[in-house]
Amino acid sequence: MEITDEIVDHIAHLARLEFNGDDKVNIKKDLSNIIDFIDQLNAVDTEGVEPLIFMSDAINVLREDKFEPSITQAEALKNAPNHDSDYFKIAKVLKK
Amino acid sequence: MYNSFAEIKSALSQGDSVENITTYYLDRIKSHEHLNIFLEVFSEEALSQARVIDEKINAGTAGKLAGMVIGLKDNLAFKGHRVSAAxxxxxxxESLYTATAVERLIAEDAIIIGRLNCDEFAMGSSNENSAFGPVKNPHNEKMVPGGSSGGSSAAIAANLCTVSLGSDTGGSIRQPASFSGVIGFKPTYGRISRYGLLAYASSFDQIGPFSTTVEDTAIVSAIMSGKDDYDSTLHQSDVSAYNLEFDSNKKLKIAYIQDCLERDGIDPEIKSRTLEVIEDLRSKGHQVEPVSFPYLDQMVPTYYVLTTAEASSNYSRYDGVHFGYQADDVAGVENTYKKSRSEGFGEEVKRRIMTGTFVLSHGYYDAYYTKGQKVRRVIQNKTKEIFNDYDFVILPTTPSTAFEIGKNADDPITMYLQDIFTVQANLAGNPAISLPLGKHSNGLPFGIQVMADHLDEENLLAFANFMMTECH
Structure with missing residues (x-):
């Protein structure tokens, strides 16, 4: 399948990734090869076959709904690259 | 020299100490630093934990794993410690909690000695995709150790810990076990809690051990297995210790997949050694028969459609805002996401996120993702059919021995085909183990794989133990 610049841009946007210059040339080529490779799926007749979605036979494995603390706010913020005492911070959209 | 947990226990009974054993491994880790196996070693903590366990042994209160030293693949959470998925x-x-599997080992007094290098987010078959550089194969430093759990397999091959943990999504435990000449075991999907395992493809991922003996694999697997409040996909049956006794009077029905052995590109020595084992099993009275598995060519493509789709969804959490790496010079949310992810993820991870996003995207979803799920059922049904008639399936673990570092780096598809004999167990959810089968004339090790029916770990491990001790 031919992968166009438009397809790469669209998929990259959905995936929140960017490809420019050589990276874009490479990902186009790689995607095209990978999609040709996965096209081999079509050799299997799946007429009337239900998709396999759950790997486990267990149904509705629920636990008791207990009230208990999980992580604190400080712990939740601890690994963020940019935060104050209450919030995750993102870079300003408008620069002065 | 401690080559197994049995040797450690016998040394301890003769007055050796856990501190001394830990020091032994720490020294070996230091003298093998050039192999790039460990990303971090918890030296001080391991030693102080060792002293605590020595006291417990003296007091008669030590757990089942007292004296065992374990390395963790760097995709397992351990509270208060870094984890990077390479x-x-x-x-x-830094992890805010400990993975259930790891927690259970620590509760039995295992010592966690450090974080092991791997392919980034467990994506790869050579450990060359690590952001921290490739691991070198202890048998030959020019060669890869396999992947993605390459640090874990190399750590056992170089005797840097007693047991190591890895994760297996398409062969990431068994393939490096084969390349590194050690035992690698992937339990049934849903046997061991995935809580605290950094997800790659959630309907495939399974934690499992590397070791030098089946006994060690059995003891840690049993301890890690069983239900957990934090993973609702687990089988709800309890797992007690695995009994490895093998009744040699029992005659087994074993299948081998002929298509694997007849495939172009399989190394002739691996093929002939596999056939020798089959003959040996026959000579011991077992019925070993060829079966055909017509979907060999479609297995790796099916695996790629489904795992990349799951990965593209799982990896949306790495956004550069809530934790981890954030790019400089960003403005606003979307730009922060795009720049941080593009700079933070390596090439192979981006390739798979793009593939997964493509197969899930509007217009392609049914043709690829739904189709992949249907083919997965066809493969699972065919695998079940085989286990209706046979106790075990035997096949090579890998079509070749370890390749040179850098050799396949530019060809993703050749690299993907490394998994051709291992993905069946992940697609169908079955347990499978790779056992070392000696060395090739090129000096490198390779393995043989045994697969069993769902939840049949105990018989699989007993048979594996029999093969390791009695088969030639």
């Missing part, structure tokens, strides 16, 4: 995007990240 990726730049988790720069600085």
């Amino acid at each position: 990726s730049k995007i988790l720069d600085g990240f």
Whole structure:
């Protein structure tokens, strides 16, 4: 399948990734090869076959709904690259 | 020299100490630093834990794993310790909790000695995709150790810990076990809690051990297995210790997949050694028969459609805002996401996120993702059919021995085909083990794989133990 610049841009946007210059040339080529490779799926007749979605036979494995603390706010913020005492911070959209 | 947990226990009974054993491994880790196996060693903590366990042994209160030293693949959470999945995007990240599997080992007094290098986010078959450089194969430093759990297999091959943990999504435990000449075991999907395992493809991922003996694999697997409040996909049956006794009077029905052995590209020595084992099993009275598995060519493509789709969804959490790496010079949310992810993820991870996003995207979803799920059922049904008639399936673990570092780096598809004999167990959810089968004339080790029916770990491990001790 031919992968166009438009397809790469669209998929990259959905995936929140960017490809420019050589990276874009490479990902186009790689995607095209990978999609040709996965096209081999079509050799299997799946007429009337239900998709396999759950790997486990267990149904509705629920636990008791207990009230208990999980992580604190400080712990939740601890690994963020940019935060104050209450919030995750993102870079300003408008620069002065 | 401690080559197994049995040797450690016998040394301890003769007055050796856990501290001394830990020091032994720490010294070996230091003298093998050039292999790039460990990303971090918890030296001080391991030693102080060792002294605590020595006291417990003296007091008669030590757990079942007292004296065992374990290395963790760097995609397992351990509270208060870094975990990076060998990726730049988790720069600085420290776990807020411990993976259930790891927690259970610690509760039995195992010592966690450090974090082991791997392919970034467990994506790869050579350990060359690590943001921290490739691991070298202890048998030959020019060669890869396999992947993605390459640090874990190499750590056992170089005797840097007693047991190591890895994760297996398409062969990431068994393939490096084969390349490194050690035992690698992937339990049934849903046997061991995935809580605290950094997800790659959630309907495939399974934690499992590397070791030098089946006994060690059995003891840690049993301890890690069983239900957990934090993973609702687990089988709800309890797992007690695995009994490895093998009744040699029992005659087994074993299948081998002829298509694997007849495939172009399989190394002739691996093929002939596999056939020798089959003959040996026959000579011991077992019925070993060829079966055909017509979907060999479609297995790796099916695996790629489904795992990349799951990965593209799982990896949306790495956004450069909530934890880990954030790019400089960003403005606003979307730009922060795009720049941080593009700089933080390595090439192979981006390739698979793009593939997964493509197969899930509007217009392609049914043709690829739904089709992949249907083919997965066809493969699972065919695998079940085989286990209706046979106790075990035997096949090579890998079509070749370890390749040179850098050799397949530019060809993703050749690299993907490394998994051709191992993905069946992940697609169908079955347990499978790779056992070392000696050395090739090129000096490198390779393995043989045994697969069993769902939840049949106990018989599989007993048979594996029999093969390791009685088969030639």
